[in-house]
Amino acid sequence: MEGDARAQDAEDETATEDRSVIAIPPVPVTNSATAEGFVAAGLGVSLLPRAALAHHHPGVVVRKVRGPEPVRAVHAAMR
Template structure:
């Protein structure tokens, strides 16, 4: 869609570990847009340090259990019910993992990560092998391992908020505004 409406536009994508680096790239004009995870309890659309943050979606975490796990029969799990389980990490420490750690802290525990991975597919494989349980964002569970079940979490429900960051005020850039509109459209149910 964007390339058809703006054929001269070059789109480059880069995965950056620290959202502060992405925000700095946007603020300094080296990037036009960044997708970042920010704290959910902050204002959904806001300006920070000359950068406008546009809320795109909330991405809840779900429990990922081996099919034979005793809790697998339940459709919804209370987060504290997972407190004594060995956990499989699917994120490195940082902004993407923080909402889960914060929710676990609010539930009165800190997850015991027995196994660490940095991608969802590998983490699901570790869960399927019985090495622990996991909690992963729904966006990361598009391709599910056949030997795991995914269950909604509550009390509290961990959620990460995904935003688009652009310079504020953004100069007249129709392609950028078209991309932001496309991202909002893709993020809406």
């Protein structure tokens, strides 16, 4: 069983190397411009609400997420 796990690890590493993909941990950001900057620099992908993309970074390609579409709840706090 241990040999199987090592073989799987070797396959995973090879697959990553063949595709030139480097897995990095997620970096949470609170500003959409920061997220777009990371994307424009080639450091990953981001999911942003449409309102945050009114004036997106020229180095970023925007695609609509489909099937299933994400839903975002918006609430109003009143006094």
